[in-house]
Amino acid sequence: MGIVIAVISGKGGVGKTTATANLGLGVALNDKKCVVVDFDIGQRNLDMILGLENRVVYDIVQVMEGDASVKQALIKSKVNENLFFLAASQSKDKTVLESDKVHKLVTELKEDFDFVILDAPAGIESGYEHTIEFADAAIIVVNPEVSSIRDADRAIGILDSKSYKVKNGEEVAKYLIINRIDADMVQKGEMLKSEDILEILSVKLLGKVPEDKGVIDASNQGKPVILDKKSLAGQAYLRIASRLCGKKVDMKDIEVANSGFFSKLSGMFK
Ligand SMILES: Nc1ncnc2c1ncn2[C@@H]1O[C@H](COP(=O)(O)OP(=O)(O)O)[C@@H](O)[C@H]1O
Numbered sequence: 001m002g003i004v005i006a007v008i009s010g011k012g013g014v015g016k017t018t019a020t021a022n023l024g025l026g027v028a029l030n031d032k033k034c035v036v037v038d039f040d041i042g043q044r045n046l047d048m049i050l051g052l053e054n055r056v057v058y059d060i061v062q063v064m065e066g067d068a069s070v071k072q073a074l075i076k077s078k079v080n081e082n083l084f085f086l087a088a089s090q091s092k093d094k095t096v097l098e099s100d101k102v103h104k105l106v107t108e109l110k111e112d113f114d115f116v117i118l119d120a121p122a123g124i125e126s127g128y129e130h131t132i133e134f135a136d137a138a139i140i141v142v143n144p145e146v147s148s149i150r151d152a153d154r155a156i157g158i159l160d161s162k163s164y165k166v167k168n169g170e171e172v173a174k175y176l177i178i179n180r181i182d183a184d185m186v187q188k189g190e191m192l193k194s195e196d197i198l199e200i201l202s203v204k205l206l207g208k209v210p211e212d213k214g215v216i217d218a219s220n221q222g223k224p225v226i227l228d229k230k231s232l233a234g235q236a237y238l239r240i241a242s243r244l245c246g247k248k249v250d251m252k253d254i255e256v257a258n259s260g261f262f263s264k265l266s267g268m269f270k
């Protein structure tokens with residue numbers, strides 16, 4: 001049986017879909033069989049980042065309604081044979097999701113994949129609740145800014161009270177990704193520090209991802225940034241994916257990225 005991980009944030013636009021695509025590919029690169037599922041019904045974004053938008057024939061709503069089988073709807077990645085994708089429906093709105101149908105789908109996927117990664121919609125409405133409902137673990141993505149932390153805190157509250165595991169007296173594992181860190185801004189005190197974010201949210205840190213223009217280019221090309229060996233965000237996602245696969249990878253302190261010898265030296269002459 002695989003593990004179901006919901007990628008959540010509360011606030012929109014913090015990098016959930018980007019994280020889902022990169023982590024999915026990252027665990028696939030670690031030889032784990034993975035399916036990434038777009039739960040952002042009505043939006044559809046993950047297909048573009050994975051470069052699979054033209055391959056979508058059936059979506060999860062059609063699977064849940066019994067109009068297509070899971071096998072028919074699964075789309076194979078073009079870059080890694082361990083990675084599969086299930087698309088969101090574009091035509092229907094998120095109120096179409098129902099608990100028992102979500103449960104059936106997720107259970108079926110768990111039987112075939114090591115990792116089932118669900119990309120949640122923004123907000124904490126019913127679409128969000130269905131994404132976390134049957135999750136074994138959640139990855140909370142935040143940006144180092146107050147509004148993102150506040151909304152993540154709310155999303156965690158719902159996770160801790162409404163998920164199936166919690167209802168059964170168990171715990172949902174929670175991991176944090178701090179995304180879009182700008183080392184200079186942190187150093188100048190213009191951006192929240194990781195330690196403060198961790199203290200507020202009280203969640204285990206899975207990794208930090210720097211602000212990186214390469215992410216947007218990569219997404220536009222349909223090739224997740226993790227494939228770009230030179231990209232700092234890509235390298236961060238590689239480390240995070242390895243951690244998810246149980247490998248011990250040291251936490252790189254990207255908040256002091258510019259404190260190397262040469263930048264210190266140049267700083268002396270400023
Ligand atoms: N580390 C990063 N550096 C720069 N841009 C990023 C980074 N992570 C995400 N983005 C950009 O932020 C925007 C929102 O990301 P997305 O993954 O769609 O967020 P969400 O799914 O939470 O709404 C996208 O344009 C994406 O390319």
Ligand SMILES: [Mg+2]
Nearest residue numbers: 016017040045
């Ligand atoms: Mg998204």
